[in-house]
Amino acid sequence: MWDYLSFVAASHNMPWLIAGDFNELLTTDEKFGGVLECKSEGFRNWVDGNEMIDLGYSGPKFTWNNKRVYARLDRAICNMQWRRLFPEANVQHLPRTTSDHNPIKIKLSSRFVVSLHLRPFRFEAMWMQHEQFNEFISNVWGQAVGSALDKTYYLVQPLKGWNVNVFGHLKKRKACLLARLNGIQKDLCRGSNTFLSKLEISLIEEYNCVLEQEAMLWKQKSRLQWLQEGDRNTKFFHLTTIIRRRRNKIERLKNNEGVWVEEAQDIKGLAMAYFEQLFS
Template identity: 45%
Template sequence: MHKILFWNSRGAGSEKFRSDIIDLVKLHSIDILALCEPRVQFSKAKDTLLSLGFTDYKIVEANGFSGGIWLFWSSNQVKLDIIDMNCQSITAKISQPNGTAWMLTALYASPTNSVRSNLWKYLERLAFTHHLPWIFMGDFNELYSCVDKNFGTISGRIGGLKHWVDSNFLIDMGFLGSCDTWSNNRIKERLDRAFCTCDWRTHFPEAFIRHLPKMKSDHCPILLQLHSNNYVNRRVTPFRFQAMWLTHCDFSTFVADSWKSYSGDFVKKTTDLSHDLQQWNINIFGNIFKRKKHLLARIGGIQKATDRYSNPFLINLESELIREYETLRDQENLFWKQKSRDKWL
């Protein structure tokens, strides 16, 4: 088990959410997924989320548009036991093959101060009954320090969270990527983060948090990677016609012109076209997975560059790159639908 993704998705009922979450889970090979603020009942998104390979889940339903936490994992990949839950958190014990066990709390702290303050007291009581390495990950809806906000007053925004973290000697996991995890285009704050106990950090010295680019939500997804080297290279597959090629404006012309240029019988022409389509895919259409990663890196770079200062050119470029990314994502959806022999449009 290597990767955990937490995302305040600000809604899980739209088609855009469906495309984004499928992309996130596949692109980053997520083992445990935690979502908050779904703004819909679980039944509205259940089929989509379970189609991603997760076998088990625990749900704290939203109260209307407020709150809600959904936790997903696959029992084939992760030994996870739910320990406790309330309206602001789900806590699980994760056991590893080498015998090491540790605790994970996925949380969405209430935006209401009086309700949120109860969460810190609850977590302190829970910690007294389970003496294991522990990491807390989620949307804390509160600042830990003044550097977590780039504009506006911090009055009343620092209090219970800082006291809880300091009194329990928790460690801020830090991050890679943009400084802030939430923004409304003017104010930017670091609300989504992770704190761990000292013994958890000792067990996972290479672990780190990455702030992924914001897309649909005003919160960015945060990715916890336990080990520093766990990306898997995709295998090169034999030639197969890809439905996503049909979305390229030059595809039809390329096929027609190529077919006219070939000589020989039908079998030879088909063989020649297969070879040329492979080259066209590499040189013209491009490796869709590499292009997506490149676009995400550029989007993340722009969001990091505009952490503190707004730049109209970069903001416009970010919008263009997000649209290009979404086009690639839709093309990849065709690829996976065809690969799984589902119907595609």
């Protein structure tokens, strides 16, 4: 089966997901009871060799049992392209009724969307690579009054404006630079032009700078500190950020009566009541 699935994976370069009863384990803690058979090596090697990602789950840990042995045999796994295409996709283990397997439900999006105006301010390390950043900070800091903490708070709103109006959106800047380079290189195919050649070099340097800033952005968001400075693997950092956000997202909470609460307002109320009681 693993050889056949490897053939399928090598036959295309598309986003893909495969789900169902694999009848195999990825880790030893996915089984409880009975004799632990080391059958997972082929499955694990296939997942690693084809760079597949387990979507995880919410709900009961095990998806199959015979009243004596419990195991997680059902799952959904995808490749990196699919995960980037559906960053909010998640898997829910549903209650078992007539079968000895739990049904699994794959949802492509989360029911909860965070409003942009509710997002906390984050200082972006990539800003420090901009040639105007130091001068901007010096000017704003000099206008602020009070303690260092007061001045730091004063920086927040000017930084937000500077980010939009001066630093700019990375994706738009990349698209604009590539469009300009495309036009210049088309013109240079018709004949040499000293001005366009120098402009091409300048734009390529600027484009590489944007790539470095983008890599730093996703490196900061991914919170991975173990890679050496200078490594640029934006897709990797982007993917780890998606996976971490998905893992940390709260879709439901259980109240004191043991009932799952799933509506956004009810989850908010339950969390507030818990901490009000905790700190009263």
